[in-house]
Amino acid sequence: xxxxxxxxxxxxxxxxxxxxxxxxxxxxxxxxxxxxxxxxxxxxxxxxxxxxxxxxxxxxxxxxxxxxxxxxxxxxxxxxxxxxxxxxxxxxxxxxxxxxxxxxxxxxxxxxxxxxxxxxxxxxxxxxxxxxxxxxxxxxxxxxxxxxxxxxxxxxxxxxxxxxxxxxxxxxxxxxxxxxxxxxxxxxxxxxxxxxxxxxxxxxxxxxxxxxxxxxxxxxxxxxxxxxxxxxxxxxxxxxxxxxxxxxxxxxxxxxxxxxxxxx
Amino acid sequence: xxxxxxxxxxxxxxxxxxxxxxxxxxxxxxxxxxxxxxxxxxxxxxxxxxxxxxxxxxxxxxxxxxxxxxxxxxxxxxxxxxxxxxxxxxxxxxxxxxxxxxxxxxxxxxxxxxxxxxxxxxxxxxxxxxxxxxxxxxxxxxxxxxxxxxxxxxxxxxxxxxxxxxxxxxxxxxxxxxxxxxxxxxxxxxxxxxxxxxxxxxxxxxxxxxxxxxxxxxxxxxxxxxxxxxxxxxxxxxxxxxxxxxxxxxxxxxxxxxxxxxxxx
Numbered sequence: 001x002x003x004x005x006x007x008x009x010x011x012x013x014x015x016x017x018x019x020x021x022x023x024x025x026x027x028x029x030x031x032x033x034x035x036x037x038x039x040x041x042x043x044x045x046x047x048x049x050x051x052x053x054x055x056x057x058x059x060x061x062x063x064x065x066x067x068x069x070x071x072x073x074x075x076x077x078x079x080x081x082x083x084x085x086x087x088x089x090x091x092x093x094x095x096x097x098x099x100x101x102x103x104x105x106x107x108x109x110x111x112x113x114x115x116x117x118x119x120x121x122x123x124x125x126x127x128x129x130x131x132x133x134x135x136x137x138x139x140x141x142x143x144x145x146x147x148x149x150x151x152x153x154x155x156x157x158x159x160x161x162x163x164x165x166x167x168x169x170x171x172x173x174x175x176x177x178x179x180x181x182x183x184x185x186x187x188x189x190x191x192x193x194x195x196x197x198x199x200x201x202x203x204x205x206x207x208x209x210x211x212x213x214x215x216x217x218x219x220x221x222x223x224x225x226x227x228x229x230x231x232x233x234x235x236x237x238x239x240x241x242x243x244x245x246x247x248x249x250x251x252x253x254x255x256x257x258x259x260x261x262x263x264x
Numbered sequence: 265x266x267x268x269x270x271x272x273x274x275x276x277x278x279x280x281x282x283x284x285x286x287x288x289x290x291x292x293x294x295x296x297x298x299x300x301x302x303x304x305x306x307x308x309x310x311x312x313x314x315x316x317x318x319x320x321x322x323x324x325x326x327x328x329x330x331x332x333x334x335x336x337x338x339x340x341x342x343x344x345x346x347x348x349x350x351x352x353x354x355x356x357x358x359x360x361x362x363x364x365x366x367x368x369x370x371x372x373x374x375x376x377x378x379x380x381x382x383x384x385x386x387x388x389x390x391x392x393x394x395x396x397x398x399x400x401x402x403x404x405x406x407x408x409x410x411x412x413x414x415x416x417x418x419x420x421x422x423x424x425x426x427x428x429x430x431x432x433x434x435x436x437x438x439x440x441x442x443x444x445x446x447x448x449x450x451x452x453x454x455x456x457x458x459x460x461x462x463x464x465x466x467x468x469x470x471x472x473x474x475x476x477x478x479x480x481x482x483x484x485x486x487x488x489x490x491x492x493x494x495x496x497x498x499x500x501x502x503x504x505x506x507x508x509x510x511x512x513x514x515x516x517x518x519x520x521x522x523x524x525x526x527x528x529x
Binding site for chain 1 (some may be wrong): 306307411412440441442443445446447468471472474475495498499508509510514
């Protein structure tokens with residue numbers, strides 16, 4: 001068996017607060033295979049977003065290892081880190097907060113192409129148009145400012161920006177949580193299409209077990225910085241074993257539709 | 265059935281950048297005393313505008329046509345006394361530099377005419393009712409010392425402090441995680457039942473709304489597209505948009521989506 005795309009082992013991050021030390025992430029291990037979606041679920045403060053920030057090297061861990069694409073990710077620095085980061089991208093919950101609102105769409109998509117030396121200045125407009133088309137948007141959108149377009153369009157732009165550098169792994173941190181449900185379905189479909197066609201793996205961080213059961217292959221449920229349980233997403237959601245897993249399932253609103261005859 | 269609130273042909277227009285946008289168009293809806301009604305819709309549906317209009321909280325610049333009547337009352341309801349309002353973001357609705365006990369006591373002092381010590385005693389009782397751990401400590405706490413869920417409990421305590429007939433919760437659980445959301449929804453349900461309040465529950469989440477409400481009103485682009493009992497709206501929706509909303513809901517039994525690839529090789 002080949003090594004996984006991402007292997008996280010014994011990852012730990014502690015914070016000091018008021019003289020106390022709190023482990024936000026407490027010895028966590030997991031792995032992700034190519035083209036696989038692993039969901040990280042759990043309540044607020046369980047460590048989900050800290051893991052995302054550790055993976056992106058926005059913060060450094062106190063202990064543990066991260067192996068990405070067969071190499072020690074935590075030892076990378078400078079140009080080598082920058083180059084590897086092109087393969088590991090991120091999409092946040094609120095694209096308006098993630099981008100300069102006055103920047104144009106072309107600027108937002110052109111930046112990673114420039115920074116990572118992917119396309120020359122001359123080539124860029126064509127690449128930007130191709131990226132827009134790839135995420136189901138019109139190339140005409142390139143000249144618009146980020147604050148002028150809809151929330152669903154902005155999240156498509158965020159995804160286009162993430163895939164601009166041809167990543168093997170995209171971290172999606174509550175990436176569909178703020179979207180209207182009618183838009184959410186389209187964005188999930190786009191993510192699945194990209195995964196199938198470009199073999200991108202996702203670390204899908206969410207508190208919503210409904211969305212997770214629709215998109216994820218496997219799930220890890222976090223509680224207070226540790227993995228309470230993990231496994232096949234369907235199996236875990238159908239029969240959670242941990243206290244926090246049971247609490248999450250119980251707390252998810254159930255929509256019971258009795259007279260829908262076409263249960264197929 | 266006693267009608268608490270009667271909205272007739274309500275149109276609300278916002279003026280923005282020189283142009284006018286109709287946020288609500290010719291809305292008519294009756295709410296019975298003691299009933300729980302969910303107002304659902306996506307962004308731009310007008311659901312929050314309706315809540316603000318009923319509470320008399322629309323900005324001065326908005327234009328309001330139509331009527332909002334309160335049969336059985338001889339004066340317009342007073343916000344905070346007759347109507348309690350819980351917003352999505354408790355950090356924005358609570359004063360960051362005032363102890364939470366005082367914020368709740370102030371409502372009782374202002375609207376019930378209680379002296380300060382009686383108002384504080386009332387605040388403590390309310391903190392117990394919204395199940396904040398250690399109400400004596402909580403009285404003196406400031407909002408930043410509380411979690412998001414605890415802050416929302418304080419906001420609910422302040423909203424019901426004057427014993428309002430109508431409680432409006434506008435996306436009151438949307439910023440909270442699943443477990444805290446369920447706790448706050450259960451708390452709202454219990455308080456509404458205990459105090460015989462009428463509930464307007466504004467939400468984008470049709471599943472959560474169906475768990476709480478007896479009737480559901482579905483809004484889209486400022487129109488009321490459908491209203492009915494929860495069972496009728498959920499099981500036999502008449503409107504295509506309502507059906508689309510129901511179909512877009514992803515419950516625990518949702519997945520995997522048809523287009524999801526199988527287990528990766």
